[in-house]
Amino acid sequence: MDWLSWFDAPEYEFARQVLQRGVAALYFVAFLSTLNQFPALLGERGLLPVPDFLSGFSRLRRPTLFRWRYTDRLLRWVCAAGLLVSALLVAGIPQQGPPWVPLIAFLALWLLYMSIVNVGQTFYGFGWEMLLLEAGFTVAFLGSDQTDPPRTILILIVWLVFRLEFGAGMIKIRGGREWRDLTALYYHHETQPMPGPLSRQAHLLPKPLHKVEVLGNHFAQLVVPFFLFAPQPIASVAAGIVIFTQLWLVATGNFAWLNWIAIVLAFAAVSDPVAHAVLPAIPLDWHGQAGVEREAPLWWLALTLAATLLLVVLSYWPLRNLFSRRQLMNASFNRWQLVNTYGAFGTVTKQRIEIVVEGTLDEDPDDTSDWREYGFRGKPGDVRRLPRQWAPYHLRLDWLMWFLPLRTVHEEWFYAFLGKLLEADRQTLRLLRHDPFDGAPPRWVRVRSYHYRFAGREEFRQTGNRWVRTLLYEPIPPLSLRRSPGRPG
Incomplete structure (x- = not known):
């Protein structure tokens, strides 16, 4: 049936490679961070011991593998499994098999890391934790090298980038006056949670340039996200603006993987022809099999459409939140932390x-x-x-x-x-x-x-x-x- 061909997006193969390997790389960083810090912060002899937390734990509300028992040794095994699976995905090995192989691999990362986040208490109460979880679940349905990327899943990833960027922009406009009078960057580089090596130089830029920074931020977060849904090459240009602004944030601060995951996810709007035009080393025909069709099995099509329907239904609550006067920031509307609402720095600390x-x-x-x-x-x-x-x-x-x-x-x-x-x-x-x-x-x-x-x-x-x-x-x-x-x- 010709109409089914719309669901295949062969012109987004490069995007799929970046999305799968990039998200997997960030899961690797997240599990490594957990392996190195969790026992001291939350372990059996940690600052907020998980066993104490589990004694008052609601099994129905917070899914976790630790609901029955926690030990530091089990935590390390969970991290080791996460590191192994994410490393294999970065190398592209599961993607060589049928589409269910990377699907299971990413869902395993999602479940393993959700188990950690749901017992992580205040040390895991950051918006980028749920962002990584949502990204892992959604990217799981991108398939393998044996099938074309599913168009509906790519659109849902673009929808995730839209919520991330536009939500942050709306939080700022509704937040502190400093975002509206364009003075927020007079303070932010100096007062942000963890400055980087270039933060001082950014802070010492002339104040007119700081106002230009704020205007650029508003443009990138309140205007550009709508063009991510436009036809090519406009969508790719919009994604390029998102990537550029996120790289500026990478250069001037330390926001864990927040900026890096935004960069990775933005590639969902970049088509192969545009990527090839910008960087000719990126092949137009990723697999070197011009004219060879990769027909998706019917069961895979049904599965991706079911996942699409689920995520579309769950989008009602964050969509309503985006335009609510009482907009929530970094909130989840379901216990699986899917299709969340995001945002940061609605106000800027002055000192x-x-x-x-x-x-x-x-x-x-x-x-x-x-x-x-x-x-x-x-x-x-x-x-x-x-x-x-x-x-x-x-x-x-x-x-x-x-x-x-x-x-x-x-x-x-x-x-x-x-x-x-x-x-x-x-x-x-x-x-x-x-x-x-x-x-x-x-x-x-x-x-x-x-x-x-x-x-x-x-x-x-x-x-x-x-x-x-x-x-x-x-x-x-x-x-x-x-x-x-x-x-x-």
Whole structure:
């Protein structure tokens, strides 16, 4: 039947290769991040132990493989399986078989990572977790090299990019005044959760250029997404604008895999002829079999259409949310975290407040004691240190440290963290860049609050400092194991 040929999109083979391998690569990063950090943060002896969380767990609401039992060893096996499957997909091995092979592989990644996210509590409460889950489920139905890419699935991936970009744009317009008067970038490069090596240079750009940045952001998020659904080559041009703006965000900050997954997903709107025109090394005939039809089995067509129908039905709630006056940001409307709503930075923090943790070996400490500062891998601390580029890797402890002054330092996990420092817990210390006591337990720890700002060019030439910091106050006075850390009150 000729009408069935519409469902095949042979001119999007390059897009499929980027989507499958790119999403799989980001799953690899996510599982690697979990393997390295989860036991210390959420493991059996972690800051928020999963076994304690599971004791009050609703089995019907949060699907997870850990619902019956959690051990650090089982977590590591889950991560190892995720790393293996994602590596095979990056190499393109499952894609060589029938379409059900990469389907099962991606659904396995989705289920394995959802099992982690659903017990990850505040350390996994980021929008890019559900974005990765939704992307993994949707990309699973792109098929294999034995079939053409399904057009309806590609459209649904474009719909995901639209929700990601347009949702973020609407959050900003409805949010802080700084987005409407074009001053948001006066602050954002300096106050974002985890600056990168070029963030200071971006912050020091002239203010008129910052206004141009904001205008460009509004154009890319509020106008361009509609053209992703346009005929070619307009859709490819729109995707190119999305990719360019996301690369600028990659260059000026550290937002885990948020920007990278937006880049990967945007390729769903890039056709092979356009990709070949931009980069002739990309073949027009990916498999070197011009004129050879790859007819999809009827069962595969039925399965992709069923998945399409499911995702279309689930789109009702996020579509309504996009145009709601009370727009939700980074919210899921079902327990499987499919077809979610996204958005970030509806308001921009005007000042950077950093929480600094110090320890001392003195028996009876005061301000004249030898207080030594703990160093974190990503968050600012040492005023001379150049911020590192970590994305797409996700430093979960550092990110939550940024939220403390915006909420309260009196978080359960943070007091648990201070207790681990007093014990010189090796798992916890491995999350840090610098332990000033070389593995020995301090007698006391304290928490101080500082105002940080980027040093100007003249200040940097004179001092070599990239940051200028000013002590504000001491939100948590000295604590010791004799005075057990715990939330006051």
